[in-house]
Amino acid sequence: MKSNVELASRLSVAPMMDWTDRHCRYFHRQLSGRTLLYTEMVTSAALIRGGARHLLAYDPAEQPLALQLGGSDAAELAQAARIGAEEGYAEVNLNVGCPSDRVQSGCFGAMLMREPERVVDCVSEMSAASHAEITVKCRIGVDDQIPEEVLPRFLDMLRSAGVRRVIIHARKAWLQGLSPKENREVPPLDHGLVLAMKRAFPDLSICINGGIETLDQAMDFLREGLDGVMVGRAAYHHPAAILLGADRRIHGLADRDITxxxxxxxxxxxxxxxxxxxxxxxxxxxxxxxxxxxxxxxxxxxxxxxxxxxxxxxxxxxxxxxxxxxxxx
The missing domain is CATH 1.20.120.1460 (Four Helix Bundle (Hemerythrin (Met), subunit A))
Structure with a gap:
């Protein structure tokens, strides 16, 4: 049986640094009662070494809500996942997609796509330490990697480690030469590859992210067989257009007729x-x-x-x- 967060993940709002804080999430919840919301990325180092447990605070009204963690130390991430579960998060997501200088200097985020074995160690220890569902958000590849080769191997390794739900940003990340903003816009989208991964891994729950601007687009991807759609900047800049109809159209709930x-x-x-x-x-x-x-x-x-x-x-x-x-x- 699917969990509440997995049911809600048919549509989600992406974790976005400096944007999806607790005020943003509370506001988004007024527009949709079911859409899955995510925290901003919280580093495991901030929680374990910095004592920043306050970063996990939320209003119960924000649920269903998932925690995104950044880090690359398996033991530290395991402790952070345990703390997240203690704070009431039913999903803890590992960031394997952010290309910013900050995460590169910490050797995590999209950098981890070069080290799939380390990702496996991280998610395995996180799962062992926490009763929360452990998910992964990744890119289709980084730098000179060939996505059609690296992404299937990566997903197979995650599946073997017990991961059952993956969010795929349908762009490469270029870790040198592009800014984080350019990494959201310049590398070409390959939605077709994500759809192919769902066909190749029917037992994995696969959510697509990247370049999705409307609720109609989200519906199309769900009809094509994907398990979920994650919307980022469009949900932030045009929240009513994305979220007001989501409970009815995406989640099949009675329309609350909210304006x-x-x-x-x-x-x-x-x-x-x-x-x-x-x-x-x-x-x-x-x-x-x-x-x-x-x-x-x-x-x-x-x-x-x-x-x-x-x-x-x-x-x-x-x-x-x-x-x-x-x-x-």
Missing amino acids: PTDAALAMRPYIARHLSQGGRLGAVTRHMLGLFSGRPGARAWRRALSEAPNGGLAEYDNALQSLVHRAAA
């Missing part, structure tokens, strides 16, 4: 609580700038929130009221 305005109103108590604890308005609302993207008043909404990062509920209410008036005009 972007309903979601903005639902965020008000959360924002009030955050402000009462000394937080900044902008820490929450920066994730909400695209809520009304493509709708009347969207520009005024973005401007009002961007100009009041240190404001209070009055500024938030004024931004929403101004948008409602413009939309009605």
Whole structure:
């Protein structure tokens, strides 16, 4: 029987550094009750050597929620996975896809695609130490690797190590010569290779990531046999377009008939609580700038929130009221 996180993983929002923090996730949950959400990547070193367990904090309303870990030390990752499970994460994902300088200097992320044996050691120890499901997010290859050769071998090794669910970003990572931003855009997408991997490994749950901009695209990939679709920047910049219809179209649930305005109103108590604890308005609302993207008043909404990062509920209410008036005009 599939777990709740695996059922939810038919559609997920990608872990994105500096973006998918707890405020972002709480906001996304107002738009979709079922879509799987991920933390930003948390390094095992930060948890084990840095004592940064606070990075795992979340509101229970964010569930279903998965933790992404970065690291390459198997024993340390095992401890981090155990801690993640203790904190209530039912899935712990190992990052084998991030190409940033930060992860390269730490010899993890996409660098690990060059060391599949180390990845096997890591996921094996993580599984032994934790009752959470251990998953992997990877690229189709790095640098001069030939994806059609390395990816099947990599998936076979993961499967042998007990991994049952893999998220594949359908681009190579170039570890030298391209910035992290360019690595999200320049290497060509090969969605066909990911589809071929599902045919080659029917017993693996395979989720596709990379270049997916609409819910229609996500539906197409599911119809073609993939088990899940992970959306990144599109879900962040245009959250209503991706997430509002997801519970009905992707997860087969009754439509909650939520509008972007309903979601903005639902965020008000959360924002009030955050402000009462000394937080900044902008820490929450920066994730909400695209809520009304493509709708009347969207520009005024973005401007009002961007100009009041240190404001209070009055500024938030004024931004929403101004948008409602413009939309009605």
